[in-house]
Amino acid sequence: MTNLDAASGAAHPATAALGEPTRRVGSGWIASFATVWLGVWMAQLTPVQLLLPAQIDAELHPENWVDSVVAFGVISGIAAIATIITYPLTGALSDRTTSRFGRRRPWIVIGAFVFTAALISLGFQTQIWAIGVVWVAASVGFCIMTAALTATIADQVPVNQRGFVSGWMSAPQAAGIIVGLVLVTEFVTDAKLGYALLAGLLVVLAVPFLRRPEPQLIATERPRVTARGIIAGFWISPRRYPDFGWTLLSRVLVSVGNALGTSLLLYFLMFQLDDEHAEDDLIVLTLVYMVFVIAASLLLGKLSDRLGRRKVFVFVASALQGTAALLLALFPDLTVAMVAAGLLGLGYGCFLSVDQALATQVLPDAASRGKDLGIMNIASAVPQAVAPMIGAAAVVMSGSFVLVFLSGAAFSFAGALAVARVRSVR
Numbered sequence: 001m002t003n004l005d006a007a008s009g010a011a012h013p014a015t016a017a018l019g020e021p022t023r024r025v026g027s028g029w030i031a032s033f034a035t036v037w038l039g040v041w042m043a044q045l046t047p048v049q050l051l052l053p054a055q056i057d058a059e060l061h062p063e064n065w066v067d068s069v070v071a072f073g074v075i076s077g078i079a080a081i082a083t084i085i086t087y088p089l090t091g092a093l094s095d096r097t098t099s100r101f102g103r104r105r106p107w108i109v110i111g112a113f114v115f116t117a118a119l120i121s122l123g124f125q126t127q128i129w130a131i132g133v134v135w136v137a138a139s140v141g142f143c144i145m146t147a148a149l150t151a152t153i154a155d156q157v158p159v160n161q162r163g164f165v166s167g168w169m170s171a172p173q174a175a176g177i178i179v180g181l182v183l184v185t186e187f188v189t190d191a192k193l194g195y196a197l198l199a200g201l202l203v204v205l206a207v208p209f210l211r212r213p214e215p216q217l218i219a220t221e222r223p224r225v226t227a228r229g230i231i232a233g234f235w236i237s238p239r240r241y242p243d244f245g246w247t248l249l250s251r252v253l254v255s256v257g258n259a260l261g262t263s264l265l266l267y268f269l270m271f272q273l274d275d276e277h278a279e280d281d282l283i284v285l286t287l288v289y290m291v292f293v294i295a296a297s298l299l300l301g302k303l304s305d306r307l308g309r310r311k312v313f314v315f316v317a318s319a320l321q322g323t324a325a326l327l328l329a330l331f332p333d334l335t336v337a338m339v340a341a342g343l344l345g346l347g348y349g350c351f352l353s354v355d356q357a358l359a360t361q362v363l364p365d366a367a368s369r370g371k372d373l374g375i376m377n378i379a380s381a382v383p384q385a386v387a388p389m390i391g392a393a394a395v396v397m398s399g400s401f402v403l404v405f406l407s408g409a410a411f412s413f414a415g416a417l418a419v420a421r422v423r424s425v426r
Contacts (some may be wrong), residue, residue, distance in 0.1 A: 020366065029156075030168055032208035036108075036149065038172035038179075040203030043119060043198045044142050045173065046074075046180030048384065049286070050279070051194055052122075052135060053266060059128055065271050066396055069264065073392030075132040076263075079139040080382045080389075086143035087381065091374025094148050095367065102214035103370070104155065107148035112206050115141025116199035123192035143381060145206075150371040150377055154360045156214065162292050162357035165363050167301030170352030173423035174345065181283050209362055236375065243362040243424045245373070250418035251379035253357060254318045257412030258348050259387030260404055261322060261325050261340075262289075266394075272332055272401045281334060285341045292345030293352070301353030309426045310358040314419045315352055320347030322412035329405035347412075361425050 014065070056075070057068040090107055097103045118138035125131045157165045184194035238245025265285065269278035296317075304313050324343035327336055363372045394403040 001002055001200060020192065023158065023164055024161050025157055025165065030165060032212055033152075033165065034168040034172055036206045036209040037169050038176050039202040040142065040145055040149070041173040041176030042180040043176075043202040044117060044124050044138075046184060047119075047122070047195070048139075048263065049177060049282070050133075050181055050266060051184060051191060055122075055125075055131060055191055056128065059126060059131065063251065065267070065288075066392075069267055069388075069392045069395055071127040071128060071134040073389035075128075075135055076384075077386055077389035078132060079136045080386045082136050083143050083381045084142050086140050086257035087147050089370070089374070090144045090147040091151060091370035091377075092234075092368070093370075096217075096325060098217050100196075103217050104148040104152050105210055106215060108206065108210060111144030111146070111353070112140050112203060113141070114138075115145060116202055117141075118196045119193075119199040123195035127307050129330070129401075139381075142336075143377070146381070147370065147374045147377055149209075150356070150373050152214065153356065154363065154366075154369040154373060155327075158358075159361060160308075162360055162382040163301035163304040163354055164298070165301075166356035167297040167353035169356060170301075170349060171294040174286075175350065178283065178286050178290045179318060185279055191283065197243065200384075233377065234371075235373065241362070241364045243422045244364060246418050246421040247355070247362050248357055248376060248379050250314065250318070250415045250422075251376065252358070252383065252404045253411045254321060254351055255380050255383035255417060256356075256387055256390070257318075257321050257325060257408045257410075257415060258351075259383045260391055260408030260411065261321070261328065261344055263384065264387045264391045264401065264404060267395075268328075268332075268337075268401045269334075273334060273337075273340060279286045285337060288341040289339055289345040291340050293304055293349035296346045296349030297353040300350040301357070304354045304357065310354050310361070311352040311419055311426060314358060315416045317347040317349075317351035317354070318412050318416035318419065321346075321351070322409040322416070325405045325408035325412060329402050329409065332401070337356055355419075358419075358425055362422070378402030 052075075053068070053072045056071050057065075060068055060071060074306060090111075094103050094107045097106060099106050109378055118134050118141055122131065122134045122138060125134055153162060153165060153169070182193075183197060188194045188197050236244055266278060266282050269275040275281055300313060300317075304310055320343050321352055324340040324347065327340040327343070359373065359376045360369075363369055365372070388409065391401075391404045394407060395401060397403060
């Protein structure tokens, strides 16, 4: 029995699904991969940055703006719990999927359906509890899609190309934020239409990648499916696999640091700086951030491939993020925020691409790539959901955003120290 190579359609042995990829993926594969991620990030981060907090604030009409921040933080925290379950579960199930369409594509389709349905429904919710429930559903759809998508890197991309390809996963994150913000502030100002537009674009931009074939897992390669086995697989011993543990810890710390610097930015502009043009300035800051994320993720990801080194890039990237957060904490000014946005984008763009490549090189078992990367993805997604809650608590304690950004700096610097402990990858 044979499978089709994802890039060329050539026949290969069935073990191609579990073997280490050696053939470089082509420009068409990379372009479709970048396109689907553009849709995913646009649909996820535009609500986080603007639509969701604005919707919550509009429904609460709080006398104290802190109440709005806390509500946003609580909803995000509940979504984080769903993320912790969904990522490794989807990864484990896709590892065992023997569909003729491949292991990952069916789950990308399922995730897209859940995600789009939830986004469309979200625009019609007028109760805080309902907004929270539907946002959790949207987060589940996001996790299902991205768990399957990230696993395709380890499945189909050779090691010496993973930094560059991972850059095309992270660069669309920045582009997705700015495009999404422009669409929902300049072209579609109604929240219902904004959510629906994001849902429609998610589906359209996913189609090119879904048309790409992937290696099929045959029945004899499929691990036995038991609930006990899947649950037991969620634990990866840091003592037995220390490099996986340190990489996971580093990603958690740096992702929390980044999320603390970005997730409450609209509130920072509105209430700390008393910015009358907060939404417009948010777009400008995001644009600055985007330019540096794209440049760093693509150029430094490729440089990492060429040099065959990962750790030093991740270490420096983490330190740059910490520096940006310190600037926001010590000098709360719009001009300083522009500089910080550039540094944050430079650091996080480099981190996103190179750390993803590093993660694929410390996986314990080829047969459980999806599950293991699902666990690793928790370290990226949960901080995005938990950080608003941490930030809200910091705001309540201090009455300002200084403690939020100081915490972000501390998390980022700690992440740099954690990645330095990895031994098996340079």
